[in-house]
Amino acid sequence: MAFELPPLPYPKNALEPHISERTMDFHHGRHHQAYVTNLNNLVKGSPAENQSLEDIIKSSYRDSSKTGVFNNAAQVWNHTFFWNCMKPNGGGAPSGQIAQAIERDCGGLDKFKELFKAAAVGQFGSGWGWLVADGGKLKITATSNAVNPLAEGQTALLTCDVWEHAYYLDYQNRRPDFVQTFLDHLINWDFVSQNLAKPR
Ligand code: MN3
Secondary structure, three states: OOOOOOOOOOOOOOOOOOOOHHHHHHHHHHHHHHHHHHHHHHHOOOHHHHOOHHHHHHHHOOOHHHHHHHHHHHHHHHHHHHHHOEOOOOOOOOOHHHHHHHHHHHOOHHHHHHHHHHHHHHOOOOEEEEEEEEOOEEEEEEEEOOOOOOOOOOEEEEEEEOOHHHOHHHHOOOHHHHHHHHHHHHEOHHHHHHHHHOOO
16 A cells, blocks of 8 residues: 555645745645655565555664665655644643643753754754653754654654755745744644653
8 A cells, every 4th residue: 555645734825924835835745745756666566565654664764775765754754743743823832741841851941942943953954853752751852864753762742844945935044033933833732742642
């Protein structure tokens, strides 16, 4: 069974003015779709064809004969996760368990934003900024290219795509402004809470 591009969890123009419909059109319709198409072509006729996306990611990571499979599988997963990390009128403050964990492990919401922005902006070249759960604690990380917490044995809670294709049409070279906007206006804290609450 072939992998499919999941629909966006909101209309393409729903994140305006922060992310334009044009960016979403390219990012979801072209970039994310291309990873899905590439993955299907790469696993066709191999045992990976019948594996879950998560299993493909874990089993192909750091296997030099499966670099293409890993990169495309992880990018399919990363983008689906990223769309769900955002919502129209997002941002604001988290509540409940995730708010307490951010207080405990990141020093509060303002400090979290500062550290997340530094990690995401500081990622040299293409990659992702993350909030993860690792050994019962929250951590802020950044990964290069397609690498994600799943591959590293961590639980992904939140991500921001910092590949240039994520922001260049709307923000050009101003990655810090894009990440700040993501933090202030786009984060779907309900989704982050669900990820923390999931048994693992
Ligand atoms: Mn992307």
